[in-house]
Amino acid sequence: MRGEGFADFVRQNEASFYRIAFSYVRSREDALDIVQDSIEKALRKLPGLRDDSRIKPWFCRILVNESIDCLRRRRGTEPVDESLPAADETGRRAEALALYDAVSKLPPKYKTVIVLRFFEDMKLQEVAQAAGCNLSTAKSRLYKALELLRVELKDWEVGL
Amino acid sequence: MKDELKDIYNATELPEELPGVVEAALRRGERRARSRRRSLRILSPMAAALAAFVLVLNTVPTFAAAMYEVPVLGEVCRVLTVRSSHYADNTKNVDIEVPAIDVELGEAGWAESVNRLIEATIDYEVAQSEARAEEYYQAYISTGGDPEDYRPIDIGVDYEVYYASDSVLSFAVIKTETLASAYETFHYYNYDLTTGEELQISELAGEGWRERAKAQLVELISGPDADGTYWQLDEAGLEEALDAAQLRLDGAGRPVLVFQKYSLGPGSTGRPELVLD
Structure with missing residues (x-):
């Protein structure tokens, strides 16, 4: 997949990606950071994606790993809970x-x-x-x- | 019940800056991918020969020195991968691309010193990350964590070429560590190819650059386009951000100040850049 195709994929799914990140970290700032870092990381790794049809699980893996890393960094600090209903x-x-x-x-x-x-x-x-x-x-x-x-x-x- | 849960999930409020953050990340990521491609493109006409060089460079140290004496027509300078390594264990996944510069201009022995500096910097950075990965793993296990559930930390080293002309080269070696995006570190290398001297910002932007940069910085963080994206910094904050900023060149050879993450705003602003007038 080329950069333009990836950019379209990300734009179409940005709301989903934010919600996924937010479901882990429950912090608006952290979730935005995670989406941003995941996109940059994915663009670096994009040449390694062999099957375009697997783009969603491939990107979600990066997103989930970034989210878990964020939780890991936060361990030992107060949990953030910005907007549980x-x-x-x-x-x-x-x-x-x-x-x-x-x-x-x-x-x-x-x-x-x-x-x-x-x-x-x-x-x-x-x-x-x-x-x-x-x-x-x-x-x-x-x-x-x-x-x-x-x-x-x-x-x-x-x-x- | 499943549908009600999904409704609650879908009602997660989306920040209005999300599209802007996404576009900025796409631009930054694409720029990084492009500069990587550019460095590879410099190599492409000689790809086969260089592949052999890289192989030999990895195995025969004496050949490394000899390589710089090989005349290469049509190019003054190249940045090439001289070592590519990948290894992993239960604490880490390591993926390293070590670059070196190859200069065909005048007395270019200085390039070897730069290459040794690059290699030493990478060794140091990777050793730091590996020690952190080991420490984190031990802390995880000693607090009752299940080794099966542990996700090794990714450590990566790569490089980007920003500008290369007959007389100037600007590139960066970048280390990323997934333990924290804050651990992403950039080492910039900006050289005058004719002398081997590291480029100074005052040479590129002229005397009085700092005052002009500060005025541009104030415009960036407080101007009409800032829209609350950045923190409002006092004089000391501005000075501190300028002190910590790093220098690179952009694609047109203009000096660019790169500010550290969190020095001008929250993490979502990334590492803001200012092209100096």
Whole structure:
């Protein structure tokens, strides 16, 4: 893929990339930094991308790694929590907010599969590529994540 | 429930500066990729011969000195990769491209000194990063971390050529370390090819450059286009930013001051640059 094609891909997906980064670091400034650093890093590595159809999981892998590195740097400092939605809702909405909060607190490797599979609608094979693991590991992480979230499996179509 | 969660996720507020940050990153990344390509293009007519050189340079030290005596027609100076190494273990992935300059002009023995300086700088930087990677891994394990979950730190060294003419060369060696983007370090090399002297900013921008640069800097951070992107710095802050700035040339051979990350604004402003008038 050439630079122009990559630039179009990034512009079309910039909102998704920001949301993915933000889901890890929950800080506007850090998420912007991560998107920026990921784009620059991806452009350096672009000649190594052999299959253009894999651009999304390929880029998401860089983005997720940058996000985890940011969390790693932050370890030992106060967690940032800029905009978790207010918890003054009731009923089903409150339940969803509580579950979203639980997703945000999952260990990174489990959060990655939940965010990419269910929020970004990526195929499990693509999730595996983005997470740098094989398909069966991605699947087992997904089941483990759902177990940690204590959700009813029947409500979640794991798919492939 | 899954749909409600997705709605909450999609309601994440997008900063209005996101498109600007993305465009700036694309420009910076593309510029870096272009300068890398340019340095390779300089090599392309002689790619086969140089490939052999690189191979020999890596294995026979005496040939390295002899190589600089080989006459090359049509080019005064080249920047080429003399060593490319990749290795990894459970704490790190290391990817290094070591450049060297090859000058065919006058008494160019100084180039060897520059090349030794480049090599020593890279060795030092990589050793620092490897020590940090090891330290971080040990801290992770000793606090109960599972080695299986550990992601090794990426350490990379690469270079960019900004400007090359018959008399001047400007390039940088860049180390990146994924432990923290703040650990990205740039070493700039700007040389007068006829004398082997390192170019000074006062030679390029003239006397009184600092006052002019400060005025341009004030315009950059407080002018109508700044739009709150930068911090408002007092006199001491401006002086500090100028002291820490580095010099390179742009594609037209003009002097450029490169400010350190976080010296003028938050991380999303990157490393702002100022082309000196």
